[in-house]
Amino acid sequence: MPDRGGGRVTTSGSMLYEGGVDYFRSQFCKPLLHADFVPTTDAPFKMTAKLGIVDDDYRSLRLQCTPGILRRRNGSRPAPPHCLIITAESNCALLIQEQSIRLKPGTAVVIDGSCEFDLILERDSEQRCLVDWLHIAQGTSTLFPQIEASAMVNSEAITTYIRFHNDLTINGHGPDLAGISQPPSFDHLIEIIREYLLRTALPMQHDSDSQFYEQIKLYINEQLRSRELSPHFIAQHFDISVRKLYALFERMGISLRETITGLRLEAARRDLESGTKKVATILLEHGFGNPSTFYRLYKKHFGQAPRSGRAKAAKGSER
Incomplete structure (x- = not known):
């Protein structure tokens, strides 16, 4: 039976909240969502929310209300x-x-609960906002270690599964979804989201690595004549550890040492072809103290001896 005084109805494993905006804030948003609600329209406030609690591990929420902002701010006491x-x-x-x-619609977002955020609920053609919300009593570092603050899930199949899972948690039944082959469970829901985020994070990580790798190569090129050029010197400039620096180059399929040596050889070749410096001077300027080592590395890198570069410079001067 409805509780007319408090505006709350308790159903099988669920709670139905109905009331005004002040009631919504004080009795629902702040104690359950740890958030405030700010309406963004002058239209009369309307709200329906269903909540399902499962073993204190997570809560399922289905919220339908007029447009507004759910504003989450960390209080003086940090949330678990x-x-x-x-x-x-x-x-x-x-x-x-x-x-x-x-x-x-058709997308989801995973949010670290320790972050402050504003969720702006916009109206659709039916003048309503409908949100499915899962509160999980574990941090992202445990469930989704590859994300920091938030991560998008652009998968309509996963969002459909979330709604289906909420229907089961809140109402005890869900729509008939022929596309879902595995019986719905909380663990399975978390696993498919984790796999999705891992798949999408890999190419993003590669793109980020490639950009950082090119930045480091550019810096090495600028510092080739510096006697201080070393892994520690480079890592210090980019404010990372030497270990992370080595790991980045390993992911790019080449060692840091090979990269520095290759860039030095290419710079030496340019100087050889210019014909303006002695070979001994070029070797010293580019960090090759041993001529035999330089000749061996040069031939291995370019497939020909250093004298070919000097011969090219001589022909150019004759012309």
Whole structure:
């Protein structure tokens, strides 16, 4: 039976909240979501929220309300490690760590619960905002170690699964989804999200590595004549450890030593072809103290002896 005084109805494993915006803030947002709610329209406030709690490990929430902003700010007492998974059937915007993320229907976002954020709920054609929200009593470092503050999930199959899982948790039944082959479970839901984030993170990591690798190569080129050029010198400039520097070059399929040697050989070849310096001077300027070592490395790198570069310079001067 409805509790008319408090505006709360308890159903099988779920709670249904209905009331005004002040009630929504004080009795629902702050104690359960650790957030405030700010309406963004003058229209009368309407809200329906269903909550399902499972073994204190996670909560499922289905929220439908008029447009507004769910604003989460860390209080004086830090919250225990947890993460949030949010998907919407209407357009939303997430503002987190000076980033703005568009959350369209068919997408989800994983959020580190320790981060402050604004979730802007926008109206759709039916003048409503519908959000599915999972609160999980574990931090992202445990469940999703490859993300820091937030990560997008651009998978309609996963968002459908989240809604299906919420239906089961909140109402005890869900729609008939022929596309889902495995019986729904919380562990399976977390696993498919984890696999998705891992697959999408790999190419992004490679792109990031490639850009950083090119930046380091450019810096090495600028410092080739410096006697201080060393792994420690490079790592210090980019504010990373020498270990991370070596690991980056290993992921790019080449060692740091080979890269520095190759860039020195290419610079030496340019000087040889210019014909303006003695060979001994070129060797010393580019860090080759042993002529025999230089000749061996030069031939291995270019497939020909250093004298070919000097011969090319001589022909150029004759012309």
